Amino acid sequence: MDIKNVLLIMRKEAAESLKNRWFILYTGCFSALALLVLLIATSGTNIAGFTGYGRTAASLINLVLLFVPLIALITGGISIASERENGTLSYLLSHPVTKSEVFFGKYLGLLIVIWFSISIGFGIAGVGVALRGGGGDVTNYLITALLSALLAASLLGVGFMVSAFSTKASKAIGICVFLWLFFIVLGDLGIMGTTVVLDLGIRQVLILALLNPGEVFKIASVLVLSPRFEILGPVGVYAVRTFGREGIFYLLFSIMALWTLVPLLLAYTVFSRLRKEEL
Amino acid sequence: MNRLRVALFLIFSFYAPGAQAETLTVSIGGKLSSISEAIQSAGAGDTIEVHGGTYNEHIVVDKSLKLIGIGNPRINGGGKGTVVTIKAPECVFSGFTVSGSGESLSVEHTGIVVSDSPGTIISDNTLEDVLFGIYYKNSPGGLIENNTVVGKDLNLPVRGDGIRLWYSPDTKILANHLIRTRDLVMWWSGNTHIKGNTVEKGRYGLHYMYSDNNLFEDNVFIDNYVGGFLMYSVNITFHNNIFARNQGPATGYGVGFKDLDDITARGNLFIxxxxxxxxDNSPHMIDSWNTISDNVIAFNDIGASFMPSIERNLIVSNSFIDNTEQIEVRGGGTLSGNKWYESGKGNYWSDYVGYDANEDGIGEMPYRAESLFENLIxxxxxxxxFTFSPVAEAIELAAEAFPVIKPEPKVEDSYPLMSPIVLETYKVEKTGFSYSLFFPSLLMVLIPLCAYLYMKSS
Structure with a gap:
C-alpha cells in the first residue's frame, strides 16, 4: 500500500464530495440547527453568576446524535456500492492502484468531508453564541466536537461495511437508514423495554448500553460536560466507580475505536476478496 | 465631703470587688507573658488584653472574663488537644487566631469549646488547622459572630464540624465563614438566628435536629456535599439564602427536609x-402546612425531589428554570396532596409551552409535569x-401521539406564570462577549473553508 496513492484517492474522493450538493445542504442544516439550539438554550442569561451551559451543550448532544450518524452511515453505505453499480470502480482499479489504496483512500476522503461539516457546524454555532454573549467552557465545547468527529469515524466504518456487502446502492441506503434508527432509537428502546419487563440490574443495563456507539458517544459527552456523573443515575455512578473517572473515558474511547476498526476491517476483507467480474 | 466620698468608695469597692473590673495586659516579653497565668491572677469580670505574637499554650477560662486580642495574637495548641476551653458564663473571646488542635474525632479536639457557659460571645477570631472549630455545649444565649474557620486538610469522614451547638438554644450565629470543615450543625438548640454566614467545601452546609423556631437568612452554602439538611424540627423560617453547587455523590441536595413542620421558605436561590x-415526610404533622414561595430553583439536575407520600406543601410563585428534571417523585406517583397555586397564581416553569391570551402574566393552559420518560426514570x-438520548424524546413523542400511554401528571399547576420571578438580590445578568469561545469557533469554520478552496483551485 503506497501512502501517496492513498492520499491521491483521498483528495479525489474529498473533492468530488465537496462538489456534491448534499455536502452543502447537510452542512447548512446542521449549522443552522446547532446555532438555533444553542441560542435558545443559552439565551445569554445567568443568575447570580451561574449559567446553565452544561444543559445547553446537552441539547447539542441530541442534535449531533440525530445528524452525524445519519450522514456518516449513508455516506458510507453509498460509497462502494454506487461505484460498483456504475462500473466506475473497475475503471478506477484499472489504474496502477491497489484495492487497499482505493478502499482506505475513499474512507479517509469521505471522513474528512464529514469532519469539515461537523467543524463548520460547531464553529458557526460557537461564533453565534459568542456574539450573543453566552459564554461557557470552551474546552468542553471543543471536546464535544471532537467526540462527534469520533462518532462520525465509527459510523462511517459501519456504513462502509454495509456497502461492501451490498451490490446495489439503494439496498445499502435502506440498510443504513434502518441501522441509524436502530442505533439512535430502537436499540435504546429495546434496552428500556427489557429493563422494565425483566427488571435488569445495573451491570446488565450498562453493558447493553455500551454496545451502542451512539450511547457511548452520549455517555462520554455527558461525562465531559457535567461534573456530576449522577446525572446518568445509578448506572452512571456504577460505571464511574468501577472504572474510575479516567478509566471510564479510556473504556469509552476503546469501544469507539473498536466500532471504527472492526467494521472497517471487515469491510476491507470483503472488498479485497471481490473478484474482478464482481466489481 | 471629699473624705466621705473616698470612704464610701473604699467601702463599696471592698464589698463588691466585681464591680471594679481590672484590665490585665499580656504581651510577649511583658510582665505577663502567658495567657493562662493572666487568667489565674485575674478576678471574675476582669478584662485581659492580649497583644500580638504567638502563645504556645492551651487555655482554660474558668472565670467570667473578657479576652480581647489586640494586633491579632495567635494561640497555638501545637497539634494536641483542645486549644481554648471556656467554662464560665458570659465570657468574651475576641480578636484571636487559634490554631493547631489535635485530630481525634472521638474526644472532639476543638479550636474553641464553650462548655456550660451561657451568654458567651466568640467574635472576630480566625481558626486554622483545627478539627472542630467552635463548639457550644449546654451554653444557651451565646453569640458567634464574624469568625473564620478553616478546617484541617483531611478527608471528609475524619473532619470535625466548623460550628457545633449542643443543647445551646437562643444562640446567634452571624457572618461567619466556614471553609473545608464538616458541618455547621445544631442539636437541641432552638430559637437560633443564623444570618450572613458562608459555608463552603464542607459536608453539610447546615445541619440540625430537634431545634425548633429557627430563623436563617442571607447565608451562602456553596460547594458542599449538601447545602442544608434539616431534621425533626418545627417552625423553621429561611429566606434569601443561596444554595449553590452542592453536588456530593449520591446526595448533593441544595436543601433537604426530613420530618420538618411549619417551614416558611421564601426568596432562596437553589442553583x-x-x-x-x-x-422527605415534611410536613409530618397532620395539621401542619409548609410554605415554599418566591424561590428560584435553577440549573439543577433535579429541581425538586419528593417522596411520593408528601402532602400539605404550598408551593407558589417559585421559578423552576432549566432543571434537567423539574420535579421528581421518587418511585413514581403524583403530588396531588400539595397546592401548586393559590388565589390564581402558580409557579414559573421554564418548560411550559402554553400561551397567555389575556396578557395577565398567567398561562391559559395548566402546566403539567407529565413526561413519560421522567415517570419511567x-x-x-x-x-x-438514557438521559439526553434521542430515545427520551422519542418516548415523549409517542406519549403525545398515543394518549393511552400518557402518564398521570406528577404536578398540575393551573395558573403557571409566564415569566420568572427573580428577586432583586439575585440579578439576572447578561454574560458578555466571549473571546475564548469566539476565536476557536471561527477557526473551526475557516480551516475547512480554506481547505475546500485549496482543493477547488488545485
Missing amino acids: DNRIGLYL DTYPNLRI
Whole structure:
C-alpha cells in the first residue's frame, strides 16, 4: 500500500464530495440547527453568576446524535456500492492502484468531508453564541466536537461495511437508514423495554448500553460536560466507580475505536476478496 | 465631703470587688507573658488584653472574663488537644487566631469549646488547622459572630464540624465563614438566628435536629456535599439564602427536609445542585402546612425531589428554570396532596409551552409535569443512563401521539406564570462577549473553508 496513492484517492474522493450538493445542504442544516439550539438554550442569561451551559451543550448532544450518524452511515453505505453499480470502480482499479489504496483512500476522503461539516457546524454555532454573549467552557465545547468527529469515524466504518456487502446502492441506503434508527432509537428502546419487563440490574443495563456507539458517544459527552456523573443515575455512578473517572473515558474511547476498526476491517476483507467480474 | 466620698468608695469597692473590673495586659516579653497565668491572677469580670505574637499554650477560662486580642495574637495548641476551653458564663473571646488542635474525632479536639457557659460571645477570631472549630455545649444565649474557620486538610469522614451547638438554644450565629470543615450543625438548640454566614467545601452546609423556631437568612452554602439538611424540627423560617453547587455523590441536595413542620421558605436561590430541594415526610404533622414561595430553583439536575407520600406543601410563585428534571417523585406517583397555586397564581416553569391570551402574566393552559420518560426514570432509576438520548424524546413523542400511554401528571399547576420571578438580590445578568469561545469557533469554520478552496483551485 503506497501512502501517496492513498492520499491521491483521498483528495479525489474529498473533492468530488465537496462538489456534491448534499455536502452543502447537510452542512447548512446542521449549522443552522446547532446555532438555533444553542441560542435558545443559552439565551445569554445567568443568575447570580451561574449559567446553565452544561444543559445547553446537552441539547447539542441530541442534535449531533440525530445528524452525524445519519450522514456518516449513508455516506458510507453509498460509497462502494454506487461505484460498483456504475462500473466506475473497475475503471478506477484499472489504474496502477491497489484495492487497499482505493478502499482506505475513499474512507479517509469521505471522513474528512464529514469532519469539515461537523467543524463548520460547531464553529458557526460557537461564533453565534459568542456574539450573543453566552459564554461557557470552551474546552468542553471543543471536546464535544471532537467526540462527534469520533462518532462520525465509527459510523462511517459501519456504513462502509454495509456497502461492501451490498451490490446495489439503494439496498445499502435502506440498510443504513434502518441501522441509524436502530442505533439512535430502537436499540435504546429495546434496552428500556427489557429493563422494565425483566427488571435488569445495573451491570446488565450498562453493558447493553455500551454496545451502542451512539450511547457511548452520549455517555462520554455527558461525562465531559457535567461534573456530576449522577446525572446518568445509578448506572452512571456504577460505571464511574468501577472504572474510575479516567478509566471510564479510556473504556469509552476503546469501544469507539473498536466500532471504527472492526467494521472497517471487515469491510476491507470483503472488498479485497471481490473478484474482478464482481466489481 | 471629699473624705466621705473616698470612704464610701473604699467601702463599696471592698464589698463588691466585681464591680471594679481590672484590665490585665499580656504581651510577649511583658510582665505577663502567658495567657493562662493572666487568667489565674485575674478576678471574675476582669478584662485581659492580649497583644500580638504567638502563645504556645492551651487555655482554660474558668472565670467570667473578657479576652480581647489586640494586633491579632495567635494561640497555638501545637497539634494536641483542645486549644481554648471556656467554662464560665458570659465570657468574651475576641480578636484571636487559634490554631493547631489535635485530630481525634472521638474526644472532639476543638479550636474553641464553650462548655456550660451561657451568654458567651466568640467574635472576630480566625481558626486554622483545627478539627472542630467552635463548639457550644449546654451554653444557651451565646453569640458567634464574624469568625473564620478553616478546617484541617483531611478527608471528609475524619473532619470535625466548623460550628457545633449542643443543647445551646437562643444562640446567634452571624457572618461567619466556614471553609473545608464538616458541618455547621445544631442539636437541641432552638430559637437560633443564623444570618450572613458562608459555608463552603464542607459536608453539610447546615445541619440540625430537634431545634425548633429557627430563623436563617442571607447565608451562602456553596460547594458542599449538601447545602442544608434539616431534621425533626418545627417552625423553621429561611429566606434569601443561596444554595449553590452542592453536588456530593449520591446526595448533593441544595436543601433537604426530613420530618420538618411549619417551614416558611421564601426568596432562596437553589442553583446548580444535584437536587435543588428534597422533601422527605415534611410536613409530618397532620395539621401542619409548609410554605415554599418566591424561590428560584435553577440549573439543577433535579429541581425538586419528593417522596411520593408528601402532602400539605404550598408551593407558589417559585421559578423552576432549566432543571434537567423539574420535579421528581421518587418511585413514581403524583403530588396531588400539595397546592401548586393559590388565589390564581402558580409557579414559573421554564418548560411550559402554553400561551397567555389575556396578557395577565398567567398561562391559559395548566402546566403539567407529565413526561413519560421522567415517570419511567423515577420508577426505574437505572434508565437514567438514557438521559439526553434521542430515545427520551422519542418516548415523549409517542406519549403525545398515543394518549393511552400518557402518564398521570406528577404536578398540575393551573395558573403557571409566564415569566420568572427573580428577586432583586439575585440579578439576572447578561454574560458578555466571549473571546475564548469566539476565536476557536471561527477557526473551526475557516480551516475547512480554506481547505475546500485549496482543493477547488488545485
